[in-house]
Amino acid sequence: MMGVVSEGRPIVDLTDDEARRALVLKWGTVDPDVLPAWVAEMDYALDPVVAAAVTDLVTAGGAGYPTDDGSVGAAYTGFAARHLGWQLPADSSVVVGDVIGGIRLALDVWAEPGPVVVHAPAYPPFFDVIPLTGRERVDLPLDPDADAAAMDLDELDQAFAAGARVLLLCNPHNPWGRVFTRAELEGVRDVVTAHGGQVIADEIHGPLTLPGATFTAYQSLAGTAEHAVTVTSPSKAFNVAGLHCAHLVSTSERTLARLREVPLVRNHAYSPLGIAAAVTAYTHGDPWLASLVERLDQQRSLLRELLDERLPKARMRPLEATFLAWVDLRGYGYDDPAAVALERGRVMLGSGHDYHPGLAGHARINIATSPDRLIAIVTRLAAALTGR
Ligand SMILES: Cc1ncc(COP(=O)(O)O)c(C=O)c1O
Known part of the structure; x- marks a missing residue:
């Protein structure tokens, strides 16, 4: 090496x-x-600090069933404040196995029934997870000749007017490479609010915002707590996808209760090694x-x-x-x-x-x-x- x-x-x-x-x-x-x-x-x-936390746990025999003891959420609260400009209560997370599993859980148990909007090009599993939950998918394609990779708010408005209920937002966007500005996200919020819709925000790439751009967490905007759920994970920023630990984030008591009350069999795919990696990365990975x-x-x-x-x-x-x-x-x-x-x-x-x-x-x-x-x-x- x-x-x-x-x-x-x-x-x-x-x-x-x-x-x-x-x-x-x-x-x-x-x-x-x-x-x-x-x-x-x-x-x-x-x-090396994340690797040591995982190997120490394995050495100690820590390969049993995991528990969501709140440690990921508490660690993320500190991380989000330091890196993402997002002030969160410590108990705002529900651990899941991976981001797509979290999106699926949110669609199944939290989102209203109805079509789901996705901006294309998209991370390919976005295309599959929507029909997997029995919902219609509404694709909003980016014009490849457009100067900037920007969400078209009029199109979004029309999609909701035509019956869509949920936007699956990717912020920052893979593969557009965009970090949506606060103003753009406020525009999304206003459209969604006008139609009483909902947002599932995949913010896995937030910590990978590069110099020159400023990340805005969707739920850090006023007026989003009751209509949005964020899904994130240390898996991209710390290269630990195989350890299986992602989390849903919400500041709404109602949403958190809804996500926490699902039967264990509905959400048991996370690993104790993933939890150790996440807590260590969020706490000591800066x-x-x-x-x-x-x-x-x-x-x-x-x-x-x-x-x-x-x-x-x-x-x-x-x-x-x-x-x-x-x-x-x-x-x-x-x-x-x-x-x-x-x-x-x-x-x-x-x-x-x-x-x-x-x-x-x-x-x-x-x-x-x-x-x-x-x-x-x-x-x-x-x-x-x-x-x-
Ligand atoms: C936008 C986005 N969401 C979710 C994932 C998958 O995350 P994971 O399987 O690590 O939870 C990826 C992986 O590349 C991604 O780019």
């Missing part, structure tokens, strides 16, 4: 062999000659997170330079948060540039079709890797698309 020194705890790049062992989906399911830049996992060693954000900021600049130099017809949406860049490669004339990149360049990107079915020429590039690998990723992509 090679360390890159910055202030606080450094980000340590995994070697290829270490990454293959650690990240069995991202690295283990592609051929050995393929560079993986697809699923949202980072090629970095865990924050120095590592600072190093991570610094690294991702550098990687974002590097990607921009590489694209300018090697793929000048690429159009990259500004990456305000996340480590997932949404790139318009229509200038190179391929319906699915990710498929071409895999076949000819041996690099695995996210296919645009997965995020926006039917949208040609787009791909998502995961930049959470070493600078050398990012150079190789873009070099291979450019060779695949341009033959040079």
Whole structure:
């Protein structure tokens, strides 16, 4: 493992062999000659403090059934105040196994029946979880030629006027890369309030807001507590998705009671190791997170330079948060540039079709890797698309 020194705890790049062992989906399911830049996992060693908390617990035999003892919620309250500008009571969280499980729980037991709105392109499981709960999905596609990746409030208003009851909001947005401004979110709130609708806000990428943008938690806006539920997790910011601990956040007593009264069998997929990781990350992870954000900021600049130099017809949406860049490669004339990149360049990107079915020429590039690998990723992509 090679360390890159910055202030606080450094980000340590995994070697290829270490990454293959650690990240069995991202690295283990592609051929050995393929560079993986697809699923949202980072090629970095865990924050050693988080890793130690988990290994200490395993060593002590802590592999039994978990309990939601309030520790995740209490730790998140401190984290949200320090990082997200969000002041919350300590007991505002209900632990769930993962974010999509939390969205499903909220749809099943909290949301009113009726169609659910989702902005496309979207994190693909958003498309599946809505019909899984027996609801109609209303897609609001972003115009790929629009200058800014912005939510169209008139369209949202029309969707609610036509009968939609819930907005599944992604803030910051994967894969748009947007951190919605307070004014944009206030606009959403006003539309939703006018129709008596509800919002499920996935804010998993909030801690990955990069320099230049300011994150606003949807529920930090006045007048949202009774119509919104937030779902979040340390899994993206701290790379611990496999430990299974996410949480729903609400400041409404009524909503919390509703979510807590479900039978255990409805919500028992979280793990004691995930809880230990979450509490430790939220309480002691600040120095590592600072190093991570610094690294991702550098990687974002590097990607921009590489694209300018090697793929000048690429159009990259500004990456305000996340480590997932949404790139318009229509200038190179391929319906699915990710498929071409895999076949000819041996690099695995996210296919645009997965995020926006039917949208040609787009791909998502995961930049959470070493600078050398990012150079190789873009070099291979450019060779695949341009033959040079
Ligand atoms: C917007 C969004 N929500 C949810 C998830 C899944 O989160 P997890 O499975 O770690 O709970 C992801 C993963 O990439 C994501 O990008």
